[in-house]
Amino acid sequence: MFKVRLFGTSSQGLPILSYCFGQKGPVVLILGGVHGDEPEGNYIALGLLKKWIQHFPYQLQMTLIPCFNIEGSLIAQRKNQNKVDLNRNLPTKNWTSEFTKERYQPGKTACSEPENKALVKWIQENSVKLILSLHSWNPMINTNGNCLPEAEIMRKMTGYKLSDYIGYPTPGSLGDYCGQERDIPVITYEAQKDSSIQEALTKHVPAIEKALFSSQKRV
Numbered sequence: 001m002f003k004v005r006l007f008g009t010s011s012q013g014l015p016i017l018s019y020c021f022g023q024k025g026p027v028v029l030i031l032g033g034v035h036g037d038e039p040e041g042n043y044i045a046l047g048l049l050k051k052w053i054q055h056f057p058y059q060l061q062m063t064l065i066p067c068f069n070i071e072g073s074l075i076a077q078r079k080n081q082n083k084v085d086l087n088r089n090l091p092t093k094n095w096t097s098e099f100t101k102e103r104y105q106p107g108k109t110a111c112s113e114p115e116n117k118a119l120v121k122w123i124q125e126n127s128v129k130l131i132l133s134l135h136s137w138n139p140m141i142n143t144n145g146n147c148l149p150e151a152e153i154m155r156k157m158t159g160y161k162l163s164d165y166i167g168y169p170t171p172g173s174l175g176d177y178c179g180q181e182r183d184i185p186v187i188t189y190e191a192q193k194d195s196s197i198q199e200a201l202t203k204h205v206p207a208i209e210k211a212l213f214s215s216q217k218r219v
């Protein structure tokens with residue numbers, strides 16, 4: 001059994017839905033579609049949903065959000081309708097209104113966007129033990145905080161490289177907000193850009209499914 005919940009709303013009031021599985025065990029959050037032009041993350045999240053609707057095999061309390069940036073995803077745009085990069089808008093200590101490229105527009109103030117207000121509220125109210133954020137770019141398993149058990153399984157099953165630094169500063173990102181500042185480990189899973197739904201279902205879904213078994217041991 002699972003529950004569908006209204007996790008929050010977008011800048012224009014569109015619903016952001018979450019799918020909740022499991023009643024006991026560590027709390028885990030999976031986000032797809034943080035960047036609306038990275039559909040591979042949506043494919044993977046929906047592939048996990050497809051499996052778990054039939055059978056959820058873990059002792060975990062899972063919240064799965066297939067499409068966090070619902071507006072960006074609908075129009076294949078990285079940012080939300082307010083033209084803010086949601087992964088640069090979280091209220092980290094190093095948040096700044098300055099940005100190097102238009103694609104990284106962080107918003108007028110930290111946590112200005114309703115999508116992130118909902119996310120921050122949820123993180124404050126839930127004792128989350130692991131966050132997995134699904135993106136696409138150059139293939140990489142990017143870790144923030146202690147998530148090596150899961151990341152190592154993902155690395156083995158995908159051949160992707162592991163890295164604890166994505167290569168440039170990311171103020172306002174989920175990795176910084178949770179992994180660096182709150183001791184909540186975050187895996188930013190970068191699937192190969194422009195890869196297929198088939199690859200998501202046959203490569204990434206199994207890798208993540210296997211890795212999540214080790215999350216059951218988190219305390």
Ligand SMILES: [Zn+2]
Nearest residue numbers: 035038135136
């Ligand atoms: Zn991304």
